[in-house]
Every structure is written in C-alpha cells, then in structure tokens.
Amino acid sequence: MKIALLGYGKMGQVIERIALERGHEIVLRKKSTDSFEGLEKADVAIDFSIPDAAVGNISTCLDQGVPVVSGTTGWLEHYPKMAALCEEKQGAFIYGSNFSLGVNLFFALNVQLAKMMAKFPEYKASMEEIHHTQKLDAPSGTAISLAKDIIEHSDYSSWALPGATPAKNDELLIDAQRIENVPGTHSVFYDSAVDSIEIKHTAHSREGFALGAVIAAEWLHGKSGIFTMKDVLNLS
Structure with missing residues (x-):
C-alpha cells in the first residue's frame, strides 16, 4: 500500500517506521510548508499534523479521491464540514481522537x-x-x-x-x-x-498511536464512507 504522511513530526516519523515494517511504501512526507506533490500516487493518507493544517489536509485528500485517516485534534468544529465533503465526494474518512x-x-x-x-x-x-x-x-x-x-x-x-x-x-x-x-x-x-x-x-510511547493509525489505514483502503476506530476494531 502507498501511504502519504501529512505531518512529519515525531508521530509522522514513528508512523513511517511502522508502515515500512509492515511492507508499505511512503510516497509523500509533508511538513507544514511542503506541497501535496506525490499525494496522487497514494492509496491512503495519514494526517497527524497540527490543528491549523488538518482541515486543508483532509479536504485536499477528499477532493483528490484519496482515503484519509486523521489523528489530529483541536479542529473538530470543522468536522461536520469534512463529513459533508466526504459524502459529496463519496470518499473515505476516519477521524480518531486516539488510535491506540x-x-x-x-x-x-x-x-x-x-x-x-x-x-x-x-x-x-x-x-x-x-x-x-x-x-x-x-x-x-x-x-x-x-x-x-x-x-x-x-x-x-x-x-x-x-x-x-x-x-x-x-x-x-x-x-x-x-x-x-x-x-x-x-x-x-x-x-x-x-x-x-x-x-x-x-x-508508554507513541508506538501504540502509530500502529493503530497504520492499522486504520489498512482497513480503510478500498472502502468508502465515514468511519471510526469502533468500526476498525469491530467494537460498534
């Protein structure tokens, strides 16, 4: 699976390592000032950025038809708008306040x-x-x-x-x-x-958050709709 990382701080780097260990390829490592070049190659995107960047990252993915998993918090007043965009584009989206x-x-x-x-x-x-x-x-x-x-x-x-x-x-x-x-x-x-x-x-570390995000991305690949980690873990 080809993954775009939106946000390449400490969490993004741990996600990268775990994704590579699980046999995936990273096609974009986007820091805040970088472009989205490479997103078009991705099977799924994982957003662990900052509150001010999350809405732009998520909407760009949905506009380009790339399923997106977001673990960024602090932007949820815009969640209904992102959910509506996902439905409009018939995209795939998971938001989780914590992917552990x-x-x-x-x-x-x-x-x-x-x-x-x-x-x-x-x-x-x-x-x-x-x-x-x-x-x-x-x-x-x-x-x-x-x-x-x-x-x-x-x-x-x-x-x-x-x-x-x-x-x-x-x-x-x-x-x-x-x-x-x-x-x-x-x-x-x-x-x-x-x-x-x-x-x-x-x-005890960021490992649990990162592993859960990669598992969520693996689960989301090929699906359409708005989901949560309850769906990924069959806890609904």
Missing part, C-alpha cells in the same frame, strides 16, 4: 462504567489527562471523547476545565496537565463520601 488499540478498548470500558454509575448519583465523576508540553490543545481530544461518552450516559450536560469559579453541578471537570515527556495518561474518577472508583489508561 488500548485507548479504544478504554473508550468501550468508559461507556460501560458510565452506564453503571448513572444509577448511583452519590458518586461524582471527574477526569484527569496528562500530556507532553508540546501538545497544543487542552483538554486532549481523547479526554473530550471520554467526557462526551460519560455525558451521553449521565446527568452531566457539559465538560469544563477547572477555573476561578466553582464548577456547576452538571459540569464534568477535566483537569488537563502538561508535563515533559508524557505520551498520554487519561483517568476517569467516580468519588463518593465513602470510596472512589478509578479507571486509567497510560501510554
């Missing part, structure tokens, strides 16, 4: 726990996420995905970052921390007066 296989299993576990805890209002939910200091968005896309799943199955109406004023009772607080050399840690807490329940996922 373990995190996607964690997503499923989070939903099941949220459904269970909804019956016990004496427990108050909260979250914590920790990432490296180079991460541009806070909270992380992964944390937002976890929060949305909790909100869907509870009485919380929205999520919020801790601020100067106390949180409302229907706000799910996300403590977003940035610490050097932390690939990504996400925790969900349910606290009552008498005990606490916690589930946690800790990434």
Whole structure:
C-alpha cells in the first residue's frame, strides 16, 4: 500500500517506521510548508499534523479521491464540514481522537462504567489527562471523547476545565496537565463520601498511536464512507 504522511513530526516519523515494517511504501512526507506533490500516487493518507493544517489536509485528500485517516485534534468544529465533503465526494474518512488499540478498548470500558454509575448519583465523576508540553490543545481530544461518552450516559450536560469559579453541578471537570515527556495518561474518577472508583489508561510511547493509525489505514483502503476506530476494531 502507498501511504502519504501529512505531518512529519515525531508521530509522522514513528508512523513511517511502522508502515515500512509492515511492507508499505511512503510516497509523500509533508511538513507544514511542503506541497501535496506525490499525494496522487497514494492509496491512503495519514494526517497527524497540527490543528491549523488538518482541515486543508483532509479536504485536499477528499477532493483528490484519496482515503484519509486523521489523528489530529483541536479542529473538530470543522468536522461536520469534512463529513459533508466526504459524502459529496463519496470518499473515505476516519477521524480518531486516539488510535491506540488500548485507548479504544478504554473508550468501550468508559461507556460501560458510565452506564453503571448513572444509577448511583452519590458518586461524582471527574477526569484527569496528562500530556507532553508540546501538545497544543487542552483538554486532549481523547479526554473530550471520554467526557462526551460519560455525558451521553449521565446527568452531566457539559465538560469544563477547572477555573476561578466553582464548577456547576452538571459540569464534568477535566483537569488537563502538561508535563515533559508524557505520551498520554487519561483517568476517569467516580468519588463518593465513602470510596472512589478509578479507571486509567497510560501510554508508554507513541508506538501504540502509530500502529493503530497504520492499522486504520489498512482497513480503510478500498472502502468508502465515514468511519471510526469502533468500526476498525469491530467494537460498534
């Protein structure tokens, strides 16, 4: 399979290594100022760029009929527009806030726990996420995905970052921390007066994110439609 890498930072380079190990060919390594020359040769594109570049990368792929997998976060206000373009072009698109296989299993576990805890209002939910200091968005896309799943199955109406004023009772607080050399840690807490329940996922390196993105690209090749990692892992 011929792959275009849109974004060639640390993640892009790990994706490249894993893709080559799995027998694929890289036909484009695009940094922010580079052109899209070579995209026309690609069977699929993998976008791990920056929020300001993601929409342009994704739309260019869809316009050129190249299936695209995007793991860039911080641009989701434009997701409906990208989904509409994918449908218009009859293209193929996967967005994932986190492509780690373990995190996607964690997503499923989070939903099941949220459904269970909804019956016990004496427990108050909260979250914590920790990432490296180079991460541009806070909270992380992964944390937002976890929060949305909790909100869907509870009485919380929205999520919020801790601020100067106390949180409302229907706000799910996300403590977003940035610490050097932390690939990504996400925790969900349910606290009552008498005990606490916690589930946690800790990434040890970028390898898991990169492998999941390559597996998603392999799965997307030859398909059309809008998908998620639930489809790739048959977790729907």
